[in-house]
Amino acid sequence: MNPDAAGFGLYVHWPFCLSKCPYCDFNSHVHDSINVEDWKNGYLAALKWFAAQTGRREISSVFFGGGTPSLMPPALVADILDTAGQLWSMAADVEITLEANPTSAEAGKFRDFAAAGVNRLSLGIQALNDADLGALGRQHTAREAIKAWRMAHAIFPRASFDLIYARPGQTRKAWEKELRQALSLGARHISAYQLTMEPETPFHKRYEAGKLHLPDEETAIAMYEQTRAIMAGAGLELYEISNFSVPGAQCRHNLLYWRYGEYAGIGPGAHSRLIGQSGQRRAISAIRAPARWLARAQQGGIEEDVPLSPHEAAREYLLMSLRMTEGLDLTRHAALGGAPVNEDACADLIAQGLLHRPGSSRIAATNAGRLVLDHVITQLA
Ligand SMILES: C[S@@+](CC[C@H](N)C(=O)[O-])C[C@H]1O[C@@H](n2cnc3c(N)ncnc32)[C@H](O)[C@@H]1O
Ligand code: SF4
Structure with missing residues (x-):
């Protein structure tokens, strides 16, 4: 593969959630009020800063990640996509993914997201029983999640069913039932993440105190092997550690990261890998705190901009690929x-x-x- 043939992607980070899940250490925050106009101005300014760095490129994929981007007003998603299309250009078959949580309020916005240009939804279902959803601190029931999935499946040409396994008290049998249910609901792309104890999270603290019990390592490995076998039986092949899909339904944006393509990341804490004038890669990271990022958005919201040596770039490619x-x-x-x-x-x-x-x-x-x-x-x- 030509070194630069992995594509050019755009990542947009929305750093807000309805509530903070006790296992999550992503850059996500709960705020009572968000000034949408300020955020719109911030994102558009940051897009312009990045376009000045890259020059005109063709965008092969866009990914709205979070936090919970399904809380964004669809008009804001449309404005970001319109501006990005003017500053760069969108490939005819551009993939535009948005991460969504399956509460009913968010599902009610799916059609508007599709009208804004989103053509792939990654739905954070996580579990298919209410006891586990409650323990994970999720704001939706299993019934709501299934309803939201049916809507997503009907509206978007491509959708991902995201689940977490090796949860406290979960058995292999219970996990198999959930996987088969996801498949019976027509999932053609499933992300199955093993629950990890991230330092400083409430789950980690409870785990360290002996108050939260996870399946042992042997069981977690058996669950992973079981996942691979059940998925393969249904025609969903593993294409990355935690990702399974039928042929052609892979997430192109994530493939771009793992194939070490070039990407601009807009929003608090977002990362970018851009190829500079000399052909050298730049590792850019944005300020993590939302208010500080917003205050610096005119300058791209940048915290660090570091050139990578060819050796470092090749090592990153090795790690990802x-x-x-x-x-x-x-x-x-x-x-x-x-x-x-x-x-x-x-x-x-x-x-x-x-x-x-x-x-x-x-x-x-x-x-x-x-x-x-x-x-x-x-x-x-
Ligand atoms: C950060 S979330 C963003 C999307 C959305 N807010 C959601 O919760 O689905 C992206 C994915 O990371 C998963 N995730 C976050 N923390 C995790 C952890 N400690 N272990 C496993 N998966 C985790 C989420 O469950 C979700 O599927
Ligand atoms: S909704 Fe998603 S991003 Fe927000 S806290 Fe929960 S897992 Fe993290």
Whole structure:
């Protein structure tokens, strides 16, 4: 693959939620009142700052992430997309994803999001029983979630059904039932995230105090293997550690990250990887605190803008690409400026069944390798 053929994407971060889930450490905040006009001005100013850095490019995908972007007024989503289309240009088949929570108020806005240009919805269902949804601190019932899913499925050409597994007290049998229910509802893309204990979250504190009990590691691994088998049986192949889809329904925006494409990230805490005039990559990160970001939006809301050496860029590509089933393209890795991947380490990992060669110029983690991906990466890098 040509080093720059992975596409150009736009990420927009909406940092607000109705309430804070006790397991989440994303840059998300609960605010009573949000001045939409100020935020609109902030996003449009930041878009202009980024367009001045990149020049005219064709956008292959846009992703509204959060926080809870389904709380955004659809007119704001439309304004951001219109401005982005004027500053850059949108590919004819551009993918535009919005992350949504399945409360009834948000589901009522789905048609307006579609009218604004969104053509893919990633719906955070997380669990399909009310006891677990309550324990996760979610603001919706399973019934509401299913209703919202049916609407999303009917309105958007592509939709993702997002679930969390290895939850407190969850059994393999219960997880299998949920997965089969998701499939029976017509899901063609499922993101299944293993619940992780993020430092400083209320869940982490309860876990450390021995008050929250998770399935043990063996059970969590068995749940992962079970997920892969059930999905494959229904035609949804794993294409990244936590993502499954039928052929052609993969999230193109996430593939762009993992294939190490170029992207501009707008909004509090967003990250960007842009290729500068000299061909060198720049790692840009935005100010995380919403009010501080907004105050600096005219200057892109930037906290840091660091050039990456070819070696650093190639290492980032290695880290990202090995998450995918398709793995790493050795030619691209070399073109980015990476030192040749250690052949002895490769041979050892292949002999151990952790790595394989899906093509003459590719290496990829096996199912066993994905379970110990950090170890595989340490050996190769
Ligand atoms: C940050 S959320 C944003 C979208 C939306 N607000 C939602 O909750 O679905 C994106 C995804 O990350 C997942 N997530 C957040 N914290 C997690 C954790 N500690 N373990 C596993 N998944 C997590 C969410 O459940 C969701 O599917
Ligand atoms: S709704 Fe999503 S982003 Fe907001 S706190 Fe919950 S998991 Fe995090």
